Amino acid sequence: MFWRMTGLTSASPVDTILEKENFTLEELLDEDEIIQECKALNGRLINFLQARRQVEQLLRYIVEEASEVSENKQTFKFPFIACEIFTCEVEGILNTLTEDEELMKLLFAFLKPDHPHGALLAGYFGKVVLCLMTRRTAQFMSYVKGHPEIFHQLVDLIGITSMMEVLIRLIGADETAYSNYTDVLQWVDATRVLDLLVDKFNSSDSPEVHANTAEVLCAITRYAPPGFAAKICSPSFVGRLFQNALDNSRPKSVLVHSLSVCISLLDPKRLLQSSYQSFRSQLSHGSVVIANPETVNGMLQCLGELLKLLDVTASEVVEFMSVLFTLGSEDAEKELICLGALRRVLDMFFEYPYNNFLHHQVENIVSSCLESKKILLIEHLLHECDIVGKLLGAERQPTVSADWDKPTISAQGRSPPRIGNIGHLTSIANKLVQAANTSRLIQTHLQENTEWVDWHAGVLVKRNAMENIHNWACGRPTSLHDRARDSDDEDFRDRDYxxxxxxxxxxxxxxxxxxxxxxxxxxxxxxxxxxxxxxxxxxxxxxxxxxxxxxxxxxxxxxxxxxxxxxxxxxxxxxxxxxxx
Structure with a gap:
């Protein structure tokens, strides 16, 4: 794309169309340079597009499905161009839309139940609404306040991701939008949005609806106004979540996503990022999560019923337990010990030797118990759970068992493969050794176990030395142990070739x-x-x-x-x- 200079280039194709005596909006929408001209604030073009008749037609391309006999331009190109024109944020066009009650009514007609809701137009509708919410906040929120049915309609369409994004921004559960209209959102607290959302777990069988509902609720736990935050943390709301999650007649996705909301209530930042590195950082214990005690107690009332699902859907329940252990709540720890939860998840750690996600969570739980330095937890871990005996037993038999009564067995006719949790076993063993340096209880327990002492000296120490990546040569220079340099040139120069x-x-x-x-x-x-x-x-x-x-x-x-x-x-x-x- 080149800059046009007066006298050196030909006129814009858009200007050529505007110079005609009779031209149509469709002719302009079919011109590839119309978006560029809108952003350049072409005066003649803006004067034409900001007229009410043109704004109405642009809206119809966005909210009304084209007929089956329509050309591809009317089905795909014109709706896209119309959406881009609105999101160019031209003052005149946005003013025409927001200052006209009928045009706003036409825009939100897309949310009506009897209206088709294709994913393509839903995306365009969402972009236009978010643009108005950002650039015309007062006028937009004033219209929404006068039409509270918009909240109900958005919740009904929450299975569409674009509608979910609009709802999150509309209720102020977004850090970028919330600061723009804090005062305007005060009346939103009085709506029944939370009740409508939690009811979706019970009224819909769609996994997409459950996932998007959980996403909105998790967003509320992070950024919502104080009124919403107080409601979502209340024991009554938590009880409703668990009631839906524990309903055997509901799909598994209800349990999975309900637990994700509970996890977010306990640790709001935990699910904020989805990258693998972020997940790894969640396993560290550098900071203690502080949760509302009433929220925790509301969850503990249903914990017994939840733990019964360990054999059905282990990963989600174990992750929820992992968060409970990181809270440092004595009530939660006592309830988990009383119900035998820690002993059960340790057994599952060895029963499912290839479930890496489960291994991460169990290692996280063990680390929380050791780092808490609480006598009750440590004694339970060492004696009732017999974690040292289980580690040594796995080391004595490092292959998959041939017992057909166990959930994981080797294939017939093949030699049993090596279990897949050896790395986590080594990590847990090292954590025990490290904790023994500051805990007399752990140190005594390890020293009295002669098998542990022999295994530690004969296997663990050698394994740690072998698995120390800083000592690996791998055909490259061996001086890789010093990685504290900031200069690549110094690192290159000092290597021993x-x-x-x-x-x-x-x-x-x-x-x-x-x-x-x-x-x-x-x-x-x-x-x-x-x-x-x-x-x-x-x-x-x-x-x-x-x-x-x-x-x-x-x-x-x-x-x-x-x-x-x-x-x-x-x-x-x-x-x-x-x-x-």
Whole structure:
């Protein structure tokens, strides 16, 4: 795209259309440069588009499905261009829309139950609404306040992701939008949005509806106004969540997403990011989560029924338990111990040796118990749960059991594979050793177990040394243990290179023409050359290594014709070609 300059370029195709005596909106929408001209605030174009008749037609392209006999332009292109025109945020066009009650009514007619709700137009509708919410906040919220049925309609369509995003922004559960209209949202607290949302777990069987409902509720736990926050943390609301989750007649997705809301209530930032690195950081225990005690107690009332589902849907329940242990709530810890929850999840850790998500959560629970330094938890972990005995038992039998009564068995006719949780076993064992340094109770328990002492000295210490990645060479320089440098150049310069090995490799490469070139035809005869001709000494290797430190190398074209490749290298006929690696 080039800038147009007066007198040097032809007129814009949009201006050409506007100069006609009779032209239509469709002609403009069909012109590829119309969006560019809108952003450039083309006066004649803006004057035409901001007229009520044109704004109404643009809205109809967004909220009304094209007929089956319509052309592709009317089905796809025109709705897209119409949406882009609104989101260009042109003052005149937005004023025409927000200041006209009938046009706003036409826009929100898309939410009516008898209206078709295709995903494509729903996306365009959502973009226009979010634009109005940001640029015309007062007028937009005034209209919504006068039409509270909009909340009901959005909740009914929450299975559509675009509608979910609009609802999140509308109720102020978004950190970027909430600050824009804090005062306007005070009346939203009085609506029944929370009740409508939690009822979706009971009234719909769609996994998409359950997932999006949970997303809205989790967003409320993070950014919602105080009124919403107080309601969602109340024991009555938590009780309704668990009532739906524990209903056996409901789909499994209800349990999964209801528990995700409960987890977010206990730790609002836990589900904020979805990347793997963020998930790994959640397993650290650098900070203690502080949850509302009333919220925790409301969940504990249903904990017994929830733990009965461990054999049905383990991962979600174990994650919920993991969060409870990180809270440091004595009531929660006593209830979990009384119900045998910790002992059961440890058993599952060994019963399902390939469920990596389960292993992460169980290791997280064990870490929380050890780091809490609470005698009750530690004694339960060491004695009732017998964590040391279970670790040693798994080490004695590091392959999958052939017992058909267990959930994980090896395939018939094949040797049993190695269990997949050895890494987590090692990590838990190291945590026990580390905790023993500050806990007399743990230290005594480990020292009195002779099998542990022998295994620690004969297996764990050696395994830790072998699995220390800082000592791995892997064909690369061995000085990888010092990673505190900020300069890549210093790190490169200080590495200990095996010059003899590099010299041998480079010699073989040139001898067998690995770095051959179509233009070097004479090099094909190098296989029959005498060994002396291809000798590549340590001095030559040092030259090549020094060159690599500065940049890529290229053999001088004048030296290509030299029949003696070994002579070329020996006399260092190398030309430097600096570059940034």
């Amino acid at each position: 095996d010059v003899a090995a590099l010299a041998s490799n480079l010699s073989q490469a040139f001898r067998y023409n690995i770095y051959g070139n179509d233009d070097i035809e004479d090099a094909h005869g190098s296989l029959e050359r005498d060994d002396e001709d291809v000798y590549f000494d340590d001095e030559s290797a040092e030259v090549v290594i020094s060159s690599l430190r500065l940049g890529m190398i290229r053999i001088d074209e004048r030296a290509v014709n030299d029949r003696s490749t070994g002579s070329l290298l020996r006399h260092h006929q190398i030309r430097m070609m600096p570059t940034r690696l």
